[in-house]
Amino acid sequence: MSGKKKELAGFTVPGLELKEGHKVAVILQSRLHALNDLQLTLKHAHWNVVGRDFIGVHEMLDPQIALVRAMVDETAERMATLGVSPNGLPGAMVNARDWDDYSIGRAKTAEHLAALDLVYNGVVASHRTAIEEVGPIDPVTEDLLIGQTGKLELFQWFMRAHLEDGSGALANAGARTEKSAASKAK
Numbered sequence: 001m002s003g004k005k006k007e008l009a010g011f012t013v014p015g016l017e018l019k020e021g022h023k024v025a026v027i028l029q030s031r032l033h034a035l036n037d038l039q040l041t042l043k044h045a046h047w048n049v050v051g052r053d054f055i056g057v058h059e060m061l062d063p064q065i066a067l068v069r070a071m072v073d074e075t076a077e078r079m080a081t082l083g084v085s086p087n088g089l090p091g092a093m094v095n096a097r098d099w100d101d102y103s104i105g106r107a108k109t110a111e112h113l114a115a116l117d118l119v120y121n122g123v124v125a126s127h128r129t130a131i132e133e134v135g136p137i138d139p140v141t142e143d144l145l146i147g148q149t150g151k152l153e154l155f156q157w158f159m160r161a162h163l164e165d166g167s168g169a170l171a172n173a174g175a176r177t178e179k180s181a182a183s184k185a186k
Helices: 003-007 018-048 054-081 090-096 109-134 139-163 178-185
Strands: none
Touching: 018 054, 018 090, 018 109, 018 139, 054 109, 054 139, 109 139, 109 178
């Protein structure tokens, strides 16, 4: 038996064809990788943030990390419910992702928040794409992703509140890389 067949069960949820359930779960696998990466990235920033606003940002990140970890679990469990074995292994994530590791080490709060804003841009945009893909097939998974996206957008707003000036402009406006975002926010 090939590894592919071991990953796919002979069932999915009632109301979906087997092929549809498996297709939705494959889409969720990319979300699982993105969310796993996000919670690790947030924890990395939590450990490496320094400066005047250290404690506020340090403590703001912990609840985000906890909720993203819960999203990881619910995403993996939905995949299993749909009949596909979720893969949360680091090697699988690194091999499948189309983004680089977070590029900021020890840095001031504004630098991390500016870089994390770009990370959230990518995760939220790819979640929205997944919503569009699964919506016509599976409204239950669509609902799960909509709920996650709403929370991710809220987390991003928390970060942006630190980067925004009185006119509504972000300190990292126009940045295309994490390092350039961090540099603009210094």
